[in-house]
Amino acid sequence: MTGHVEARAALLLLADGRLPAGGHAHSGGVEAAVLDGSITGLRDLAEFLRGRLATSGLLAASFAAAVCRSVRTAGPATELAADVLAVFEAEVDARTPSPAQRAASRAQGRTLMRVARAAWAVPAHPAAPHHCVALGIVAAAAGLEPRDAALAAAHASVNGPATAAVRLLGLDPLAVTGVLAEIAAEVDRIAAAADTASALRAPERLPAGSAPQLDLLAERHRTAEVRMFTS
Amino acid sequence: MHLEHDRPLGGGGAPAASGGAGPRWQSPPGTPAGPAPTDRALRVGVGGPVGSGKTALVAALCRALAGRIRLGVVTNDIYTTEDADFLRSAGVLDPGRIRAVETGCCPHTAIRDDITANLDAVEDLESDLGRLDLILVESGGDNLTATFSYGLVDRQIFVIDVAGGDKVPRKGGPGVAGSDLLVVNKTDLAPLVGADLAVMARDAAAMRGGRADRPVLFTSLRSDAGASDVADWVLAQLPSPARPQ
Ligand SMILES: Nc1nc2c(ncn2[C@@H]2O[C@H](COP(=O)(O)OP(=O)(O)OP(=O)(O)O)[C@@H](O)[C@H]2O)c(=O)[nH]1
Ligand SMILES: [Mg+2]
Numbered sequence: 133m134t135g136h137v138e139a140r141a142a143l144l145l146l147a148d149g150r151l152p153a154g155g156h157a158h159s160g161g162v163e164a165a166v167l168d169g170s171i172t173g174l175r176d177l178a179e180f181l182r183g184r185l186a187t188s189g190l191l192a193a194s195f196a197a198a199v200c201r202s203v204r205t206a207g208p209a210t211e212l213a214a215d216v217l218a219v220f221e222a223e224v225d226a227r228t229p230s231p232a233q234r235a236a237s238r239a240q241g242r243t244l245m246r247v248a249r250a251a252w253a254v255p256a257h258p259a260a261p262h263h264c265v266a267l268g269i270v271a272a273a274a275g276l277e278p279r280d281a282a283l284a285a286a287h288a289s290v291n292g293p294a295t296a297a298v299r300l301l302g303l304d305p306l307a308v309t310g311v312l313a314e315i316a317a318e319v320d321r322i323a324a325a326a327d328t329a330s331a332l333r334a335p336e337r338l339p340a341g342s343a344p345q346l347d348l349l350a351e352r353h354r355t356a357e358v359r360m361f362t363s
Numbered sequence: 364m365h366l367e368h369d370r371p372l373g374g375g376g377a378p379a380a381s382g383g384a385g386p387r388w389q390s391p392p393g394t395p396a397g398p399a400p401t402d403r404a405l406r407v408g409v410g411g412p413v414g415s416g417k418t419a420l421v422a423a424l425c426r427a428l429a430g431r432i433r434l435g436v437v438t439n440d441i442y443t444t445e446d447a448d449f450l451r452s453a454g455v456l457d458p459g460r461i462r463a464v465e466t467g468c469c470p471h472t473a474i475r476d477d478i479t480a481n482l483d484a485v486e487d488l489e490s491d492l493g494r495l496d497l498i499l500v501e502s503g504g505d506n507l508t509a510t511f512s513y514g515l516v517d518r519q520i521f522v523i524d525v526a527g528g529d530k531v532p533r534k535g536g537p538g539v540a541g542s543d544l545l546v547v548n549k550t551d552l553a554p555l556v557g558a559d560l561a562v563m564a565r566d567a568a569a570m571r572g573g574r575a576d577r578p579v580l581f582t583s584l585r586s587d588a589g590a591s592d593v594a595d596w597v598l599a600q601l602p603s604p605a606r607p608q
Contacts, residue, residue: 153477156473
């Protein structure tokens with residue numbers, strides 16, 4: 133067999149919930165939402181996930197795709213241009229008003245970069261970028277396309293929080309899988325929109341979906357006396 | 364830095380033959396512990412079930428060793444920074460030498476399957492404090508199957524206690540059978556719970572294949588606040604230049 137074979141297996145690896153990339157300690161706001169009573173069961177969870185996907189999910193997917201595109205354009209062996217990445221970083225910062233969320237994003241970016249360095253030719257720097265920026269860098273290093281980076285980011289924006297809900301509320305994991313399957317088409321749509329945006333827009337014009345409730349939940353969670361998840 | 368050596372828990376090789384009445388989970392004969400690193404601190408994991416005395420042991424080791432070697436501690440807590448706070452308030456180690464990792468709902472994941480946050484913490488300790496001789500990593504309390512990845516630590520101590528009854532060593536599991544050091548703590552409680560220490564010693568030795576390089580120590584941290592035997596074992600694991608005279 134000859135011809136171009138698309139990199140698909142690397143995408144599955146990158147999107148696998150068992151990837152040792154530090155995600156297991158984060159709930160993406162679900163724990164705080166459970167504590168304040170806004171998620172009590174499957175239906176609430178589904179709504180929460182849809183909201184998360186449409187806001188921070190779209191944002192993460194757009195930046196992951198844009199960073200991936202920019203790294204690929206720069207050429208495979210090139211050291212990542214620090215000033216280009218700094219622009220993306222600053223744009224994500226500007227879209228993440230909650231310090232707790234910024235910290236959680238950078239902590240997960242750092243752990244993702246660590247596992248990725250063991251797997252692909254990922255440079256040592258940046259050491260702790262935002263998670264979506266890290267995803268873009270890693271996707272490019274793994275030979276993936278911007279739309280793959282977007283899909284991985286959109287998927288991560290709902291998958292981790294859904295798992296956290298299973299642990300926090302004792303929800304039926306099979307039913308939660310059903311919810312994730314229900315919104316899978318929406319994950320695809322968000323990823324496609326993010327990919328398109330990343331191709332057409334400069335970093336400062338990338339989607340800036342905001343979810344003030346998620347910001348508030350993240351801040352409240354940081355000061356909670358007892359918590360099961362870091363964020 | 365991710366530890367490179369690839370050492371299966373309890374060593375490699377074929378499982379030891381076990382007769383019908385023998386232990387259910389037996390430690391295979393395997394490779395001895397890898398050499399202690401010389402370019403960074405030795406990392407020693409302290410794991411074991413909830414409440415067995417891991418933090419008490421870490422505190423005791425701090426008391427015994429803080430004045431003799433360059434020491435740091437990483438704690439893993441599920442919900443809070445309880446253990447780190449305890450150690451800081453116990454005054455056994457400079458608070459700046461203690462870091463807390465929050466593990467989320469899965470303490471065993473953070474020390475075994477996804478060690479990235481703990482690697483960040485141990486590396487931060489050495490990059491902030493300079494070269495250390497020893498970093499103790501206390502796991503969150505979990506169960507008999509929760510053990511450390513050797514990608515995170517160089518040696519692991521598994522702490523059980525007699526309060527759970529003298530059956531615990533017999534139940535085995537990778538911590539009891541394969542840890543580099545098994546500590547059976549709270550021996551002072553043995554008469555109160557009717558635990559037979561001789562039975563525990565016999566079962567533990569059997570589970571561990573009677574191997575001289577996998578000792579079992581009995582402690583009462585109530586009466587031995589410096590955990591002297593354990594401290595000696597830990598010191599013996601250090602590469603010789605780091606060992607205090
Ligand atoms: N009687 C007695 N009590 C002990 C001994 N060692 C520890 N304890 C007590 O046992 C309790 C639990 O000890 P910890 O050191 O917190 O146990 P741990 O394993 O760190 O607990 P988690 O981190 O919550 O899993 C505390 O109240 C200790 O004071 C001992 O040798 N004898
Ligand atoms: Mg403890």
